[in-house]
Amino acid sequence: MLDINKVRSQFPILTQKVNGKPLVYFDNAATSQKPKVVIDAIANYYEEINANIHRGVHKLSQLATDAYEQSRLKIQQHLNAKHNFEIIFTAGTTAGINLVANGFGSLLKNDDEVIISALEHHSNIVPWQMLCEKTGAKLKVIPMDENAELLLEEYEKLLSEKTKIVAVNYISNAIGTINPIEKIIEKAHQVGAAVLIDAAQSAPHIKVDVQKLDCDFYIFSGHKICGPTGTGILYGKEKWLNQLPPYQGGGEMIKEVTFEKTTYAEIPHKFEAGTPNISGGIVLGKAIDFLNEIGFENIQQYEHELLQYATAKLLEIDGLKIYGPKMLDKKTSVISFNIEGLHPYDVGSIVDNMGIAVRTGHHCAQPVMQFFDIPGTIRASFSFYNTKEEIDALIVALHKAKSMLA
Numbered sequence: 147m148l149d150i151n152k153v154r155s156q157f158p159i160l161t162q163k164v165n166g167k168p169l170v171y172f173d174n175a176a177t178s179q180k181p182k183v184v185i186d187a188i189a190n191y192y193e194e195i196n197a198n199i200h201r202g203v204h205k206l207s208q209l210a211t212d213a214y215e216q217s218r219l220k221i222q223q224h225l226n227a228k229h230n231f232e233i234i235f236t237a238g239t240t241a242g243i244n245l246v247a248n249g250f251g252s253l254l255k256n257d258d259e260v261i262i263s264a265l266e267h268h269s270n271i272v273p274w275q276m277l278c279e280k281t282g283a284k285l286k287v288i289p290m291d292e293n294a295e296l297l298l299e300e301y302e303k304l305l306s307e308k309t310k311i312v313a314v315n316y317i318s319n320a321i322g323t324i325n326p327i328e329k330i331i332e333k334a335h336q337v338g339a340a341v342l343i344d345a346a347q348s349a350p351h352i353k354v355d356v357q358k359l360d361c362d363f364y365i366f367s368g369h370k371i372c373g374p375t376g377t378g379i380l381y382g383k384e385k386w387l388n389q390l391p392p393y394q395g396g397g398e399m400i401k402e403v404t405f406e407k408t409t410y411a412e413i414p415h416k417f418e419a420g421t422p423n424i425s426g427g428i429v430l431g432k433a434i435d436f437l438n439e440i441g442f443e444n445i446q447q448y449e450h451e452l453l454q455y456a457t458a459k460l461l462e463i464d465g466l467k468i469y470g471p472k473m474l475d476k477k478t479s480v481i482s483f484n485i486e487g488l489h490p491y492d493v494g495s496i497v498d499n500m501g502i503a504v505r506t507g508h509h510c511a512q513p514v515m516q517f518f519d520i521p522g523t524i525r526a527s528f529s530f531y532n533t534k535e536e537i538d539a540l541i542v543a544l545h546k547a548k549s550m551l552a
């Protein structure tokens with residue numbers, strides 16, 4: 147069981163007042179707040195071991211290198227990856243997807259195909275469009291139904307020996323749909339395609355075993371899992387990481403450099419050019435420890451309770467429509483909604499005046515908004531440090547917005 151008061155006491159920002167009201171932070175799908183252990187670990191790194199890694203023989207460089215590589219091991223264990231060199235530190239989900247999409251530029255031919263889904267974040271659309279433009283490959287999109295659930299029968303029709311990579315999110319940031327990635331992976335492998343999972347929204351809620359899942363790439367951001375901004379992880383199967391060319395050239399990623407020719411370092415270093423976000427990589431490991439101490443099962447159970455509670459309360463509001471699966475088991479704790487006749491931005495502003503942070507707009511998923519023919523939604527996304535009382539405050543604020551804007 148999750149001790150909510152104990153959990154909340156570890157997040158300094160949650161005691162803040164916004165516009166004279168207690169902060170209610172419901173924008174967790176955009177970024178999570180940070181616990182004290184993470185904030186302290188950043189200062190601790192700079193106060194005690196700051197040095198460049200993989201280079202110096204001096205003591206601090208060794209300490210920093212050890213801490214960085216320990217963090218890689220921790221993340222390997224967390225994902226149950228087979229090897230530590232399958233864990234690449236990146237700047238975030240966007241950076242990880244671009245690394246892979248860019249690498250596939252050397253593997254794809256004219257007429258090959260890339261499959262994404264109707265529920266993707268722009269980060270998992272645009273890099274593939276750029277890849278297709280460069281190679282002449284074609285982009286195919288798995289369609290969805292009115293409940294924002296992907297149509298698997300249509301997906302199967304898109305697959306063929308031309309399909310080289312399928313890139314889908316595990317959980318949609320705009321709607322909260324949990325996609326059936328096990329089936330998506332299995333079917334893609336039947337035609338020999340690689341599968342990339344955009345795990346930006348699943349990493350905060352679900353602990354996965356990448357070997358059991360059998361995905362080829364699993365990519366997420368540190369800042370959405372209580373870690374620092376500018377950090378991220380790309381897990382890739384050894385055979386794929388060896389096949390892909392490096393993304394950026396520079397220091398750290400080489401074996402030998404002459405003016406005639408450069409040979410590259412082995413993975414993971416081949417993909418880690420330049421001085422990385424050293425403190426970020428180390429502290430990301432601390433964030434993952436923090437989440438594992440609370441326990442992903444506890445997190446999921448608690449967040450599901452919040453989802454059920456908020457869904458029921460919101461649906462009592464006249465004219466309020468929630469987008470996404472009706473079955474709450476197919477969703478994570480994200481609620482994307484509109485109130486009939488009101489612009490999401492206007493509602494968001496009034497709610498903000500009452501200290502409540504929700505997201506309004508297209509949530510970096512314009513095609514999802516185009517599908518529903520709306521300019522955007524109001525999105526409340528809950529984390530394990532939110533409470534039912536906070537949801538009650540949102541309901542009060544929405545009633546107020548309705549009466550002010552009516």
Ligand SMILES: *Cc1c(COP(=O)(O)O)cnc(C)c1O
Nearest residue numbers: 238239240267269315319346367
């Ligand atoms: C947040 C998010 C991204 C982009 O992550 P960055 O941290 O901005 O790189 C990609 N996909 C999904 C599903 C997201 O939620």
